[in-house]
Amino acid sequence: MQETTKLDIVLPCYNPLPDWEKRIINAMNTLKSALPDVELYLYIVNDGSSQKVEPTLIWALKDVIRNFQFIEYKKNRGKGYALRQGVAETKNDLCIYTDIDFPYEMESFLRIYEDLKKGSDVSIGVRSEVYYESVPKVRIWISKTLKFFVRNLLSLPVTDTQCGLKGFNKKGKVLFLQTTIDRYLFDLEFVFNTAKQKALKLHPVTVELRPGIVFTNMNFKVLFQEGRSFLKIFFKSLFSKN
DSSP: OOOOEEEEEEEESSOOOOTTHHHHHHHHHHHHHOOOTEEEEEOHHHHHHHHHHHHHHHHHHHHHHHSEEEEEESSOOOOOHHHHHHHHOOOOSSSEEEHHHHHHHHHHHHHHHHHTTTTTHHHEEEOOOOGGGGSOOOHHHHHHHHHIIIIIIIIISSSSSOOOOEEOOHHHHHHHHHHHOTTHHHHHHHHHHHOOOOTTTTEEEEEEEOOOOOOOOOOOHHHHHHHHHHHHHHHHHHHHOO
């Protein structure tokens, strides 16, 4: 008898928008239909939301989603920290993380899954140019500036490191849990660490944004802090060449 494929899905949560639980239930039902032979496990990590996450909403999720775990702590630490807490709890061979509103087309999510099934150790979502038609100008500037530095200073095989849709197997999981950056650039640190491991297969997968996504404002204090995070990775790259 063929063993059932199991997939872990990890979502960070911070002050989610109204009806967030309905969006998750709809997304999980869509995935169940698209992957009828795959057993899905969902982990949501509440990253110290300042707005209370109502227990009734968590129970609503538990009623619908068979394999569900809710993780929370009081202090906001950042998306990278939250995802590490969730990923550390996962048990299965394959894991995909994205944002709590499932901002990318479900077809994009399935592409990441299929890429992992084909043998990639780490599947990196790469946003198509259409993405930049839907986002605020400040985000476009930040994204393209970072891509410039990634390409010219770090020489990584993937320049779009910040897409919020990535997947990995157990080999990739080890590297993900070795990241130390808590906020914006944990994704870059993960891609950088993976790219250094020549024995691991890292593969970019084109993904598309779902229509109607609402973007939050960028916190420039956090961006300043992440400038230091980038320098940390940059100097690490210099030492790794020596």
